[in-house]
Amino acid sequence: MKHLKALNNKARRIEDVADQSDQDFVALQQTTPPPRPHVPMGCTLSFSPGWEVDAGGGTAGLCQPVERDIYDCYVTCFWPVQVPDHVNYSPDWASNCASATKDWRNLDIVFP
Amino acid sequence: MNVLHRRDTSLAVRPYYHRSELHEFSADGHEFIYVVAAGAIFALDDAASAVLEQLKNKPMEHAELIAALVQQGHSKKDAEDLIRELLLVQVIVTENFVPEKPEAPPSDFPLQALVLNITNQCNLACTYCYEFGSDKIATPQGKKKFMTLETAKQSVDFLLEKSAQRKAVHITFFGGETLMNFRLLRDVVLFSEERAAQSGKAITFSLTTNATLLSDEIIEFLSEHQVGVTVSIDGPSDLQNKNRVFKNGKGSYDVIAPRLRKLIEKHKSRAITARVTLTDGVTDVTRIYRHLKDDIGFHEIGFAPVTSSEKQSYSINDTDMGDVLQEFRNLAKEWLSFALRNQMHGFSNVSETIGELTKGINKSHPCGAGLGLLGVSPSGDLSPCHRFTDADSHTLGNINTGIDSEKRSDFLSRGHIGTKYDCHTCWARPLCAGGCHHEAFVRYGDTGHANLHYCDWIREWTDACLKIYGVLALKNPGFLEKFSERKALS
Numbered sequence: 001m002k003h004l005k006a007l008n009n010k011a012r013r014i015e016d017v018a019d020q021s022d023q024d025f026v027a028l029q030q031t032t033p034p035p036r037p038h039v040p041m042g043c044t045l046s047f048s049p050g051w052e053v054d055a056g057g058g059t060a061g062l063c064q065p066v067e068r069d070i071y072d073c074y075v076t077c078f079w080p081v082q083v084p085d086h087v088n089y090s091p092d093w094a095s096n097c098a099s100a101t102k103d104w105r106n107l108d109i110v111f112p
Numbered sequence: 113m114n115v116l117h118r119r120d121t122s123l124a125v126r127p128y129y130h131r132s133e134l135h136e137f138s139a140d141g142h143e144f145i146y147v148v149a150a151g152a153i154f155a156l157d158d159a160a161s162a163v164l165e166q167l168k169n170k171p172m173e174h175a176e177l178i179a180a181l182v183q184q185g186h187s188k189k190d191a192e193d194l195i196r197e198l199l200l201v202q203v204i205v206t207e208n209f210v211p212e213k214p215e216a217p218p219s220d221f222p223l224q225a226l227v228l229n230i231t232n233q234c235n236l237a238c239t240y241c242y243e244f245g246s247d248k249i250a251t252p253q254g255k256k257k258f259m260t261l262e263t264a265k266q267s268v269d270f271l272l273e274k275s276a277q278r279k280a281v282h283i284t285f286f287g288g289e290t291l292m293n294f295r296l297l298r299d300v301v302l303f304s305e306e307r308a309a310q311s312g313k314a315i316t317f318s319l320t321t322n323a324t325l326l327s328d329e330i331i332e333f334l335s336e337h338q339v340g341v342t343v344s345i346d347g348p349s350d351l352q353n354k355n356r357v358f359k360n361g362k363g364s365y366d367v368i369a370p371r372l373r374k375l376i377e378k379h380k381s382r383a384i385t386a387r388v389t390l391t392d393g394v395t396d397v398t399r400i401y402r403h404l405k406d407d408i409g410f411h412e413i414g415f416a417p418v419t420s421s422e423k424q425s426y427s428i429n430d431t432d433m434g435d436v437l438q439e440f441r442n443l444a445k446e447w448l449s450f451a452l453r454n455q456m457h458g459f460s461n462v463s464e465t466i467g468e469l470t471k472g473i474n475k476s477h478p479c480g481a482g483l484g485l486l487g488v489s490p491s492g493d494l495s496p497c498h499r500f501t502d503a504d505s506h507t508l509g510n511i512n513t514g515i516d517s518e519k520r521s522d523f524l525s526r527g528h529i530g531t532k533y534d535c536h537t538c539w540a541r542p543l544c545a546g547g548c549h550h551e552a553f554v555r556y557g558d559t560g561h562a563n564l565h566y567c568d569w570i571r572e573w574t575d576a577c578l579k580i581y582g583v584l585a586l587k588n589p590g591f592l593e594k595f596s597e598r599k600a601l602s
Contacts, residue, residue, distance in 0.1 A: 003160040005198055007144070007585040008473020009596065011152035025192055027172070028199035029127045029206050100376040 119144070127206040128171035131164055134203065135539040139579035142586060147203060149211035151474035151542040152202070153578070155586060159186065159194055159305035167204060174417035213530050217483055222276035224484035225267075226267055226499040230259045230296050231288040232490055236322050237359045240391055240418045240426045242499060243288070247421050247554050250502040258293050259490040264300045266511045267488045272311050274515075281308070285319035285339075286487075286498045294330055301337050314448060320344060320387070322356070322366055324370040328378075335379040342371065342385045343410070355391055355426065369408070376409040383411040386461065390436060391418045391426040397439035405458050411483055414460040415440075417566075419551045433569055441576050448580045451591050465577040467595040468543055475529065475545040482508065482523045482549075486515070496523055496559075499550035506559070523549075526560030534562040540574045 006015040089110075096106035133148040143156040145164070156164070159181075166172060166180050174195070181191035202211075232243065232252050243250055268283070275281045283304060285297050301317055308315035318340035334341060345368065346352045353363025376384050376535045388406045389399070397415060404410045416434070420427045428436070443459045450457035456461075478482060483496035488494060489501045492511035500506040508523065509516035529535055531544040546552070547563030547570070555565060586593055 001197055001201070003194055004156045004201060004203070005155040005157075007153040007155055007582065008151075008470055008472040008592075010150050010474075011147075013472075014147075014150060014152050014201055018197070021200055023196075023200070025174075025199055028196060028501040087463075092254050 121416040127178060128173055129167060129199075129204045129206060130209075131167045132172045132202050132205045132209065133211065133539065134164070135575070136164070137575055137578050137582065139582045140586075144578070144582040145203065146539065147201070147537045148542060149202065149474075151472040152201075153469065153472065153581060154203070155582065155584070159190075160198065160203070163194060163198060163204065173208070208227060216476055216524065216528055216530075219517065220276075221280050221483045223271055223281070223486065224278060224480065225282040225284060226271045227266055227286050227485065227487045227501075228259065228264060228284050228300070229283045229288065229487060229489050229498060229501040230290060230300075231257060231262065231293040232285060232502055233257050233292055233357065234322075234366060235292060235324060236289065237357060239357070240354045240389060240420065240424070242419050242550070242554070243464060246424065247419070249500070249505060249550075249553065251504045252502045255489070255493075255502060256327070256491040259296060259488075259492075261296060261299055263488070263490070263492045263511060264296060265303055266308055266492070268300065268304045270511055270514075272307060272313060274292040275313065278313070280314040280316065281566050282316050284498070285317070286501075287320070289325065290321050291325035291330060292320050294325070298333055305337070316340070318382075319340065322364065323368040323371050323375070324555065326368075326375055328374070331375050331378050333600075334375075337382050338381040340382040340428070341371070341375065341379065342383070342387050343368075343375075344389070345372075346388055346391075347392050347396070348403040348407075351394045351396070351400060354394055355389075372408050372410075374423065375593045384409075385412045385414065386410040388413060388415045390415055391419050392428055392432070395428060395436050395439075397436055398442060401443060401459065410458065412458045412460040412463070413484050414464070419554055421549070421554055422565075433566075437569060437572055440573060444576055444580055448583060451580075451584055452588050454591055456589070456594075461573075462577060462580065463595070465543070465574065466592070467582055469577060469581045470592050470595040474542040477524065477527050477529070478547055478549065482520055482527070485522040496549060499548075506553075523559060526558065528560075531560055532562045534564060534567075538567065538571070540567075540571045541576055544570050 001015055001018060004015075006012045093110055094107065097103040135146040135148060137144050137146070137288065141356040143161045145154050145156060146152075147154065162181070162184060163177070166177060176356070177195065178191045180189060181194065182188055186194070195204070197575075202209070232255075234241075234244065239245065242248060242556050256416070271281050271283065283300070286298075287293075290297065299320065304315050304317070308593045317337065319334070320342045321344070323343045323345065333339075346356055349363070349365040349369075352365040352368075356364050358364060361459070379430070386408075388394075388400055389405070394400075400415075401413055404413045415436075418424075418426055419431065440461065442555070444462050447457040447459050447462040479485075479497070481500075485497055486494050486508065487501050488511055489495065493502065493503075493507045494511065494515060495501050495503065495506050496508060507516070508520045512521070525531065527546070527549050529541055529545045531582045535541040535544070535546050538544075546561075547566065552561040552563050553559045555561070581592075
């Protein structure tokens, strides 16, 4: 190194590494971007029942009604087909469900 | 479905250069930097200084920086080489740079030292004592007052076993007043030497004492077995007798002075060190140093302000701490002039810091407590260090049952620099790492709290030591080699 003089052990170790490097300044500009936080997708952040089936492959025997699943999609995911469309067809679908964790029993199947 | 798009930074064509986290300092007409993410120290030439000056107030794009350097008289090739060098060493960085944080040491970190609290009893009643004073955290009620030989032997075997591949281990005897249990100390030293020899390891010893009970027999033993001695002493008679008193209130100076002279005269196999506690009214560092070094003859003298919660009569106020810093600086100057003549000065606050700067350490934790070092109480309870002895709140297991790894890992994860957010913008963190766990607990109720009450002081003092280091590294680098292995030898 020409412009910096290493004065302690740590600096000398850096100097050794630097002296062995043949990277030019363009290569050195390409630092690894900082790690971003892991953001869980969609429903995993919210109160989610999981999308389950019972032992027989059906939904009849679940301890919680399948509507809960639908509610989860309605709140957190862009998944317009399977859930009641609160913009155009069923604007009041969740009106009895102020808090999903408490009021999910009030959700009902939508019959268009 | 949500999709997160990751920005592809390899396409970023015009990176801006920033200064990385640096502490700049100048001494004796030279410019230096302390690279905080590494703990590395470099001297700068004019060209490198000029780049940092350019980037002082704003980041610059590559072509812009080259143009500025060319204007200062560098050729384009030189300017590019200079930028390359600074990038390589990460003195300058591009936008996306995030320095690595010090990793947590492995959970099976091998033990290096044990502090055996061979008695929690003391024949003095120093007003500021952290073990007995108003800020005490120890809860010795109902526990053993003197360590038994059996517990001590178990501790020695524990140390040898848990030191894994280490070739050398260390035992410090502590109290209470250590010499109130000298018979045990002697037996432990003899036992340890035998055991260490069997296991092929080297073992060294030290003890801390108030010196009131030193006798010819004890001094001879300590010298023969190369036991390092640290004496807690506050200075000449008037200062020593202010706080370091017997239970009847009588000062201890006259009792210890003749014993100390004899100790220093007879015990030549290890350095004899004085450890001074600075309190309200006991801040005359220079006078204390002169007395202990020149009159009594200690080899090394170290100073530390008393640990206390905020409002104690003996706490030092900010004005006095400012004076202490100035006196430290004066003594440090003297240390440097000694070092330039290849002489070791006895002011160990400088020596310690210079030792750490020589290596360029970057601490994950402020000290080895709970890592390479553990304290053992008279009853065999393990603690992070001697300052937590007998404190139920901080027991890390027992010598019979081993280390409580859950508690130890809680202690260590609290104390890790990564969790001390206040420290993350401080350039002195590679050396300080938030400061003493015990002091943090006394002051803030949490061992993992940064010791914010002395941040400015630490930065000023570290800066002063860096300046000494810089001058010495340029003018007498050979002297610094003495410090490379200092910790291992002491």
